[in-house]
Amino acid sequence: MYVVPDSDNPKGTTLPMKRRQALFDIAEADDILLIEDSAYAEIQFKKKLRAIKTLDKENNRVAYLGTSSKEAAVLRVGYSVLPPMVKEQVLKDKGYLDLCTTTLVQRILDEYYKNHIDDAMKVGxxxxxxxxxxxxxxxxxxxxxxxxxxxxxxxxxxxxxxxxxxxxxxxxxxxxxxxxxxxxxxxxxxxxxxxxxxxxxxxxxxxxxxxxxxxxxxxxxxxxxxxxxxxxxxxxxxxxxx
Ligand SMILES: Cc1ncc(COP(=O)(O)O)c(C=O)c1O
The missing domain is CATH 3.90.1150.10 (Aspartate Aminotransferase, domain 1)
Structure with missing residues (x-):
């Protein structure tokens, strides 16, 4: 099941914590993998809500997806936290599709996220x-x-x-x-x-x-x-x- 919990596209609505928990509980009960697309999770004007992924203590229920394209908009690199049962196949499929995200861009983003993103977000x-x-x-x-x-x-x-x-x-x-x-x-x-x-x-x-x-x-x-x-x-x- 795919969900955009934070300020979604197209409506801009946010899933409250209670519904995040309810969704997670349903996924647990019915053995569903949740795909949490958190593209806008970092662009929040008020206090951020906790990701559904944080409820997934065993790391087997939620695939968390992020992207630099909203928070460091010049560069466009996706990142994820994946349960082991899907990780290997996702990496393989991504390799078939794009033969790896450009290493130089990954290195630039690594530097940027380590040293600059917090200050940039305070302004942005x-x-x-x-x-x-x-x-x-x-x-x-x-x-x-x-x-x-x-x-x-x-x-x-x-x-x-x-x-x-x-x-x-x-x-x-x-x-x-x-x-x-x-x-x-x-x-x-x-x-x-x-x-x-x-x-x-x-x-x-x-x-x-x-x-x-x-x-x-x-x-x-x-x-x-x-x-x-x-x-x-x-x-x-x-x-x-x-
Ligand atoms: C909810 C959502 N997920 C993912 C993306 C795509 O992100 P990327 O720019 O990394 O392809 C968008 C972009 O518009 C989006 O609105």
Whole structure:
């Protein structure tokens, strides 16, 4: 089972500690391997939650995956803590795919993580938080009725119009791009086939794409550009949706 517990992509939501424990318990009871993709675990504005991997005292239930691509973004190297039962096969398969990550890049990252990352994160995380705050504020001020997520880290806010017939994909092409605004429509993030829990958690229903959704990324642009872009998008959305 694959899970992104920290400020996930695309919604930016975080799995609370209680649910991490519950998920781990289910995996134990049903002999499931959890793949914990922690791509955004280091980009956290508040206190970090403990990884599900920390519950895996025997190192046989959780494959923990990290990546330098968010926290040391110029270089792109994955790292992992793997249970012995999958480690050998994963190393083999990775070798078949890429014949080893470039050694020089690994050496550079080794130096960087040993000597610089903590200082860099002290500077970088507040900057991401400023960008998040600028985006959240501008959405709340200028968007038509809908809901947004409230991430405590990562790179994304997810917004959903209350109008179910709104299609964020068509709006992107016809209105947003011609006005120099780019976002990612939400529908392609849904599985082609699959199920989701009902609101009361007692049953499952087919998981259908929700076209009235969008992923808004705050990692790249500075706060003033974000404020301007989101305000412009808000005006266009309001014109369309009232
Ligand atoms: C949840 C998640 N995992 C993994 C990755 C990929 O990381 P990498 O840049 O190391 O391929 C991303 C990148 O967007 C991501 O959002």
């Amino acid at each position: 995380i507040p900057q991401y938080e400023d960008r998040y705050n600028a985006m959240a504020k501008a959405i709340d001020k200028s968007f038509p009725p809908g809901t947004r997520t409230d991430p405590t880290g990562g790179f994304f806010i997810w917004w959903q119009s209350e109008k179910k017939d709104f299609d964020a994909g068509t709006f992107l092409e016809k209105v947003a791009i011609p006005n120099d605004i780019l976002y990612v429509p939400g529908a392609p993030f849904y599985p082609i086939s699959g199920h989701r829990l009902t609101k009361d958690n007692t049953d499952v229903r087919p998981s259908l794409p929700e076209h009235q959704t969008m992923r808004l990324g705050f990692s790249y642009a500075p706060p003033d550009v974000i404020t301007e872009g989101i305000t412009r998008l808000g005006k266009l959305l309001t014109k369309e949706l009232g």
